[in-house]
Amino acid sequence: MKSKLKSFFLLTFSTIIMAVGIYFFKFANNFTFGGITGLAVLVAKTGRISASDFTFIANMVLLAVGFVILGKKFAEKTAYCSILLSVTLSVLERLYPLNQPLTDQPVMELAFAIALPSLGSAVLFNIGASSGGTDIIAMIMKKYTSTDIGKALLITDFIITIAGCFVFDIETGLYSFLGLAVRSFMIDGFIESLNLSKYFNVVCTSPKAICDFIKDDLHRSATIVLAQGAFSGEDKYIIFTALNRIEAVKLRNFIKENAPDAFLLISNTSEIIGKGFHSI
Incomplete structure (x- = not known):
């Protein structure tokens, strides 16, 4: 309704x-x-x-x-x-x-x-x-x-x-x-x-707190990929997620306060197809 x-x-x-x-x-x-x-x-x-x-x-x-x-x-x-x-x-x-x-x-x-x-x-x-x-x-x-x-x-x-x-x-x-x-x-x-949304690539050493915030507070999902830093050789995690503009601001502020060593790539996109956005 x-x-x-x-x-x-x-x-x-x-x-x-x-x-x-x-x-x-x-x-x-x-x-x-x-x-x-x-x-x-x-x-x-x-x-x-x-x-x-x-x-x-x-x-x-x-x-x-x-x-x-x-x-x-x-x-x-x-x-x-x-x-x-x-x-x-x-x-x-x-x-x-x-x-x-x-x-x-x-x-x-x-x-x-x-x-x-x-x-x-x-x-x-x-x-x-x-x-x-x-x-x-x-x-x-x-x-x-x-x-x-x-x-x-x-x-x-x-x-x-x-x-x-x-x-x-x-x-x-x-x-x-x-x-x-x-x-x-x-x-x-x-x-x-x-249709403008934000696409996040978050590189961090501990993804749990960020993913919990995305799931529990923003009610979105994310994908985690295990990676390796080219310079340090250390194990890293890359979190992929797509959010609307209001949610994007909340996530950016959360990461800034709780994971200041994380590396963020935030892109604008108007074509996101899938659950929670646009259907095919």
Whole structure:
């Protein structure tokens, strides 16, 4: 139950963060980068439908198509996030209608238009979910073709962004190109930051106290290897363990106080697969 509540909170929080960034900063400034919401900005220019309503309709259509083609399993997390994103955008449009950007600082607004949806997307990707939209198209393409999906989606985003240069002014188009370029790097950066852990190599003469602390206080495990010092020729032990950032600080402080002669190698890693971290 605790795990399900945590997953539900992350899905909800990240999707709402995305919606805030898209509505208040992306739609308001006519930035056209980024899949369905980018296309929605172009369609809204016709005056026949708002960007929020177009996003809602497009996501529901894609969701229905995905449900038919990809089956029920696909729809669990993606359906919830896609519906929540669409509904939130429509609600925001009716509660806080915007006829112009919040500020007269387009660079600052572009930063928020990139950062907030990127953070939300990173959290969703990190827990195996997505907000729907063009991600559903990508899933369908992956099932039936050998197309490089990443390149296909990038080309689609590029075409939509180019169209923005003609529909709006060149300045808005250039901002959109900048957003398109930065967005993918920022998502990758957020994912790495979310997954960042510490990998320890501890060389010592007596591993018991350190291992007991790792097991009893940090509730982690470790691997011990018997080694030999190249300079002294004495027997040594190497303790291998992986910890999150908070646990890493605790272990480092414990070793500093209780085994000051130990030699530590601490590395950053964002790819740890196994029990207690990420499953394969």
